[in-house]
Amino acid sequence: MRAADVSDWGTLVFEIMSQQTPIARVQPIWLEWMERWPTPADVAAASSADIIVAWANLGYPSRALRVKACAAAIVEKHDGEVPLSLKELTLLPGVGTYTASALLAFRHGIRVPVLDTNVRRVLVRFLDGREFPPHTTPSKAETMRADAILPEDGHHAAEVSLSLMEFGALVCTQLNPSCDECTIHDNCAWAAAGFPKDEKRPTPQPYAGTDRQARGRIMKALRTAHFEGTDGLTKRKVLDAARIDGGDRYQPTRVYRALLKDGMIVYNEDTKRVSLPR
DNA sequence: CATTCGTGGGA
DNA sequence: TTCCCAAGAAT
Numbered sequence: 007m008r009a010a011d012v013s014d015w016g017t018l019v020f021e022i023m024s025q026q027t028p029i030a031r032v033q034p035i036w037l038e039w040m041e042r043w044p045t046p047a048d049v050a051a052a053s054s055a056d057i058i059v060a061w062a063n064l065g066y067p068s069r070a071l072r073v074k075a076c077a078a079a080i081v082e083k084h085d086g087e088v089p090l091s092l093k094e095l096t097l098l099p100g101v102g103t104y105t106a107s108a109l110l111a112f113r114h115g116i117r118v119p120v121l122d123t124n125v126r127r128v129l130v131r132f133l134d135g136r137e138f139p140p141h142t143t144p145s146k147a148e149t150m151r152a153d154a155i156l157p158e159d160g161h162h163a164a165e166v167s168l169s170l171m172e173f174g175a176l177v178c179t180q181l182n183p184s185c186d187e188c189t190i191h192d193n194c195a196w197a198a199a200g201f202p203k204d205e206k207r208p209t210p211q212p213y214a215g216t217d218r219q220a221r222g223r224i225m226k227a228l229r230t231a232h233f234e235g236t237d238g239l240t241k242r243k244v245l246d247a248a249r250i251d252g253g254d255r256y257q258p259t260r261v262y263r264a265l266l267k268d269g270m271i272v273y274n275e276d277t278k279r280v281s282l283p284r
Numbered sequence: 285c286a287t288t289c290g291t292g293g294g295a
Numbered sequence: 296t297t298c299c300c301a302a303g304a305a306t
Contacts, residue, residue, distance in 0.1 A: 025303045027291080032302095065290030065301095072304080102304045122302050142286070143303095171302070181299090210299080213290080222290050268289090 014088035015080070016040050017113050019049075021105045022073055027064050035062050046086055049077035055232050055282035058225070058270070067225055068268060072100030092118060103144070111167055117160035119152035120167040124174025131178060135195035137204035138180075180208070215252020220261040221270075223247045228271060228282050238274065238281025 012020075019039065023032045039060055043049045049057070054071060061070035076099045080088060088109075089095055095106035103121070110116040121144045129152060130139045139148070156163035177184050191197050213219055227247040231239050239247075241262075248258035262280075265271045272283045 021302070022304095024301085026289090026301060028293080028301050030301095031292080063291055065292090066303090068289065069304085100304070104303060108302065120302090124302080175302085218288080218290060225290085 013044075014090070014109065014113065015046050015077075016044075017109055018076070018088055018101070018105070019073060021108050022069055022076070022100050023064055025069060025105065026066060031064060035060070035064060046077035046080040046088070049074055050081045053284050055284060058282050059229050059233050062229075068270060069100060071269065075099035076101060090114060090116075111160070111164040115159075115161035115164055117156060117158070117163045119149055119156060120164075120171070121149060121152055122171055122174075124172075124178075125152065125167065125170045127180065128170050128174040128178045131196035132190065132194050135199035135202070137196065137202065138206075138208065215250060217257060217261050217264070220248040220250050220253055220257050221265060223250060224261065224265060225270065228280065232282050237277060238279035240278065241273065241280055244271075244280045 016036075020032065020036050023036055023039075042060065043052055052074070054074060057074050058067050058070050061067050064070075079098050080086060084094070089098075090110065092103075092106050092110065095101050095109065096103055107118045107120045108122075110118050111120050126139045126144060126148065129148070130136050133151070144152075156166055177188055185191060185194075185197060185201065188194070188197075196202070224244055224247050227239060227244065245258040245262060248261050250257070262271075266273065269283060271280055273280050
């Protein structure tokens with residue numbers, strides 16, 4: 007959240023929740039989350055299971071564990087205060103260049119380029135005449151170029167960054183941009199070049215039948231069990247939950263092991279039950 | 285560097 | 296109904 011009465015930590019949690027997740031879905035869960043665990047110390051002291059359950063349907067639940075790890079790092083290495091440098095922020099779990107920049111720019115008016123997927127697409131089209139950025143992560147040159155077009159004042163720079171983000175989200179969109187209604191059409195290098203299609207368009211991400219879907223089934227079953235106060239589920243139940251249409255016969259076991267390795271779930275040798283980590 | 289990591293509302 | 300996607304990070 008970018009309101010004035012929200013803490014740095016609250017903003018950071020909101021930004022991490024918003025990674026690849028629609029804002030509309032984030033907001034209500036973030037509100038409950040902040041009421042329950044207002045500070046990094048609160049989150050660090052909470053159980054991982056409660057954290058994952060509170061993450062609810064935001065998706066990519068590993069981010070929930072990263073928020074907890076991030077909180078712990080802030081408590082241990084920064085005396086409970088969110089550090090306000092790009093360097094220190096990006097060293098925190100779950101915080102990459104985008105999230106760190108967004109916090110510094112939008113909350114503190116610090117002059118740093120904010121390169122999310124929308125901004126990158128807008129700049130590469132308008133300046134280079136290409137449909138999409140060449141790589142999945144911003145290059146050094148991209149960052150420097152973005153920096154160069156920002157106004158001197160940090161607060162103004164943040165406004166420009168936010169405008170670019172929204173422009174990319176609403177007008178200069180990934181697949182069907184509204185070039186007819188675009189107000190900067192006349193100066194756009196991509197328009198001048200005749201809107202050339204990129205060779206390697208972003209590959210559509212399949213979901214049905216994938217390990218991700220199977221993992222999601224397991225995590226949902228365990229979230230529900232934990233929320234209802236059950237002491238986990240039998241391994242049999244967990245593997246059954248991972249059975250999905252389109253999955254191969256080894257998928258349940260493969261996915262189960264991966265979740266154990268990721269620390270998303272734990273197996274108790276004594277109770278013979280699988281549950282969310284403490 | 286390309287790939288992996290969920291979810292459910294709306295087109 | 297089926298498909299598409301939404302403020303990235305870690306590996």
